[in-house]
Amino acid sequence: MRLKDKVAIVTGGANGIGEATCYRFAQEGAKVVIADLKEDEVKKVEQKIKDMGGEALGVVCNVADKASVDAMVQKTVDTFGTVDILINNAGITRDAIFHKMTEEQWDQVFDVNLKGVFYCCKAVVPIMRDKGYGRIVNISSVSRFGNPGQANYSATKAGLVGFTRTMAKELGPKGVTMNAIAPGSIETAMFLAVPEKIREVAARANALQRPGTVEEVANAILFFASDESSYVTGQCLQVDGGVMMP
Numbered sequence: 001m002r003l004k005d006k007v008a009i010v011t012g013g014a015n016g017i018g019e020a021t022c023y024r025f026a027q028e029g030a031k032v033v034i035a036d037l038k039e040d041e042v043k044k045v046e047q048k049i050k051d052m053g054g055e056a057l058g059v060v061c062n063v064a065d066k067a068s069v070d071a072m073v074q075k076t077v078d079t080f081g082t083v084d085i086l087i088n089n090a091g092i093t094r095d096a097i098f099h100k101m102t103e104e105q106w107d108q109v110f111d112v113n114l115k116g117v118f119y120c121c122k123a124v125v126p127i128m129r130d131k132g133y134g135r136i137v138n139i140s141s142v143s144r145f146g147n148p149g150q151a152n153y154s155a156t157k158a159g160l161v162g163f164t165r166t167m168a169k170e171l172g173p174k175g176v177t178m179n180a181i182a183p184g185s186i187e188t189a190m191f192l193a194v195p196e197k198i199r200e201v202a203a204r205a206n207a208l209q210r211p212g213t214v215e216e217v218a219n220a221i222l223f224f225a226s227d228e229s230s231y232v233t234g235q236c237l238q239v240d241g242g243v244m245m246p
């Protein structure tokens with residue numbers, strides 16, 4: 001088992017890529033904390049992991065709210081004793097072409113996608129620094145390279161990569177790695193919210209000519225969360241079927 005007894009927090013773990021990551025981590029022996037907004041769905045994922053014979057804790061948490069994040073991390077420590085892995089996966093879109101984009105749409109996306117990562121890292125990094133071990137994975141997006149209608153989202157996803165590089169340099173001497181994953185078109189609620197015509201074009205705009213599955217992203221996240229990536233930090237891995245080959 002690649003994550004035996006490791007304590008892993010997955011934000012946005014109740015659906016999509018986060019949910020698949022929770023199950024993948026549980027299969028690899030991790031104690032999984034599902035931190036998400038929606039109580040019913042958090043409980044559903046927690047129960048599924050327990051039914052698989054794994055250990056899980058569902059916590060209702062809004063990553064854009066510092067008190068909520070601090071309480072979630074405290075509950076994790078009270079229950080499992082520590083935090084080894086943090087997956088900053090919670091993310092939202094509020095798409096609009098820039099001249100129609102409202103300040104509210106801009107702020108909502110920044111509050112969740114970037115400020116939420118700041119709050120989670122603020123709460124978890126001191127624990128990892130103290131123990132001299134940690135794995136943090138941030139979920140960016142192929143949109144970091146630019147995508148019309150997503151000025152707010154692209155800015156946060158590109159920002160996450162700069163954050164990842166800086167934090168990797170700061171935390172490397174403390175035994176903590178930070179990497180990012182940039183998914184392309186993955187079949188989740190977020191992707192299905194895109195108009196069908198655009199979805200079809202997007203899904204075929206890659207070398208593999210199809211959208212990705214949540215499991216394919218979860219496998220890449222697992223690599224960065226495990227000790228198999230022990231000499232890799234500050235990287236952003238495209239999991240996009242070959243859209244971008246930077």
Ligand SMILES: NC(=O)c1ccc[n+]([C@@H]2O[C@H](COP(=O)([O-])OP(=O)(O)OC[C@H]3O[C@@H](n4cnc5c(N)ncnc54)[C@H](O)[C@@H]3O)[C@@H](O)[C@H]2O)c1
Pocket residue numbers: 011012013014015016017018035036037038061062063064088089090091092112116139140141142182183184185186187188189190191
């Ligand atoms: N699906 C794609 O094609 C795709 C592509 C590139 C990047 N991504 C990124 O992958 C991540 C997961 O996306 P997904 O497609 O699985 O999305 P999803 O909408 O299926 O799931 C996102 C989860 O995050 C939770 N969430 C939203 N706001 C939250 C908050 N404030 N606090 C806590 N939880 C919150 C939601 O409740 C939901 O369970 C996101 O960061 C997204 O930007 C997705």
